[in-house]
Amino acid sequence: MADHSGPQSPRGDDLSHAEATLAAMQRAAELREAEERKLDAPPTADELIKLRNVHKTYLLGVEGVPAIRGVDLTVRRGEFIVILGKSGGGKSTMLNLMTTIDKPSRGDVWLCGTRVRESTPDAVLAELRLRRLGFVFQSFNLVGSMTAVENVELPMVLAGWATAGKRRERAEQLLGRVGMGHRLAYVPSQLSGGEAQRVAIARALANRPDILVGDEITGDLDPATTDVVMSILLDLNRAHGVTVVMVTHEVALKSHAHRVIHMLDGRISRVEVVPPHVREAADKAVREAVAGPEGVDGPRLVAGDASHADSAKPASGAGAGAGAGAGGSSAAPEGAARARRRRVMMRRPGDYPTHQFAVRRFQAEHGAPTEAGASAGSAATAGAAGSQGAGEEPAAASSSREAERPSTAGQVAVAVRG
Numbered sequence: 188m189a190d191h192s193g194p195q196s197p198r199g200d201d202l203s204h205a206e207a208t209l210a211a212m213q214r215a216a217e218l219r220e221a222e223e224r225k226l227d228a229p230p231t232a233d234e235l236i237k238l239r240n241v242h243k244t245y246l247l248g249v250e251g252v253p254a255i256r257g258v259d260l261t262v263r264r265g266e267f268i269v270i271l272g273k274s275g276g277g278k279s280t281m282l283n284l285m286t287t288i289d290k291p292s293r294g295d296v297w298l299c300g301t302r303v304r305e306s307t308p309d310a311v312l313a314e315l316r317l318r319r320l321g322f323v324f325q326s327f328n329l330v331g332s333m334t335a336v337e338n339v340e341l342p343m344v345l346a347g348w349a350t351a352g353k354r355r356e357r358a359e360q361l362l363g364r365v366g367m368g369h370r371l372a373y374v375p376s377q378l379s380g381g382e383a384q385r386v387a388i389a390r391a392l393a394n395r396p397d398i399l400v401g402d403e404i405t406g407d408l409d410p411a412t413t414d415v416v417m418s419i420l421l422d423l424n425r426a427h428g429v430t431v432v433m434v435t436h437e438v439a440l441k442s443h444a445h446r447v448i449h450m451l452d453g454r455i456s457r458v459e460v461v462p463p464h465v466r467e468a469a470d471k472a473v474r475e476a477v478a479g480p481e482g483v484d485g486p487r488l489v490a491g492d493a494s495h496a497d498s499a500k501p502a503s504g505a506g507a508g509a510g511a512g513a514g515g516s517s518a519a520p521e522g523a524a525r526a527r528r529r530r531v532m533m534r535r536p537g538d539y540p541t542h543q544f545a546v547r548r549f550q551a552e553h554g555a556p557t558e559a560g561a562s563a564g565s566a567a568t569a570g571a572a573g574s575q576g577a578g579e580e581p582a583a584a585s586s587s588r589e590a591e592r593p594s595t596a597g598q599v600a601v602a603v604r605g
Contacts, residue, residue, distance in 0.1 A: 241294035321391030381412030
């Protein structure tokens with residue numbers, strides 16, 4: 188006999204499984220919505236930079252080239268962030284979007300509580316960059332016709348600081364803080380790469396920014412100068428609470444960061460949190476490298492504050508003679524003063540093999556002085572110096588060297604080109 192009782196009801200275990208699956212799906216949807224609401228919410232006071240689903244596409248003819256693809260990132264106050272990746276990975280593009288130099292094709296950007304839209308006036312963005320951000324570039328971007336102290340004063344002039352005296356006072360203070368107090372009147376062409384970068388850092392701090400932004404800060408620097416620049420950035424972040432966001436391709440620098448943002452093909456491939464003990468060990472290594480061992484030959488150590496200009500002046504008169512007569516007793520206080528001051532690794536032309544080769548070639552072509560002749564010349568110079576008082580240089584010898592230096596440098600340059 189046929190059964191006409193209708194479809195069978197599902198068993199109890201199947202019903203329970205379906206209900207559990209449905210509940211799990213609803214819970215997952217609620218979590219996604221909560222996360223989206225959190226991302227869409229305006230940033231808090233500690234969230235200085237916030238990116239939400241940011242895209243950037245550049246048009247080349249009729250084709251679009253995606254540079255940033257759906258990036259979500261938050262930078263909090265006091266963090267040291269390193270953006271790491273290979274060339275073409277989107278590091279610099281993301282930095283430009285974070286700092287309003289460029290605007291996103293899609294997505295939301297908040298900077299220091301201000302939402303950046305396509306319609307945001309350039310005047311508002313320029314004011315944000317001037318007062319809330321400090322920029323340090325790989326190529327320094329110093330004004331060539333201005334001295335170091337004038338370059339540092341420039342942002343303060345744009346910000347409308349009250350008096351020239353206050354601007355000059357703060358500029359000199361900042362340059363002394365980064366070890367450039369003895370180079371106030373030097374123009375960029377008279378500075379080494381490391382010195383120019385330290386002036387750029389001082390300029391970036393002029394208006395007391397919330398965030399210090401660096402794009403390949405150490406890209407053109409040798410390892411010793413890189414340690415000097417990193418020690419300054421670490422001091423700003425650790426001791427003074429300045430937020431630092433730095434783009435680099437040098438993997439060794441990531442150990443100093445709180446978080447490392449790995450970029451690949453315009454996306455954040457992963458976020459690496461650096462353990463505190465790793466940061467502490469890396470910071471200690473930099474401090475020791477900058478301090479340098481005592482009595483070891485290597486790149487020369489130069490005092491890095493305003494007092495260097497005075498301490499470097501040769502002594503003269505009775506005071507110098509007394510110091511010499513006491514068997515060099517004045518050298519001890521001077522050495523102690525140098526030890527107390529912050530010292531900076533700097534290279535001289537003679538430290539480079541190309542310079543040494545040029546000198547040897549010049550001597551071979553024009554005739555180098557013999558050992559005996561050089562010794563006799565040194566003895567004669569020492570005797571003349573002793574006759575005029577310790578620490579003083581004969582005026583005739585000084586003037587003759589000053590007159591000869593440009594021509595000798597020009598001949599060496601010709602030898603290199605030849």
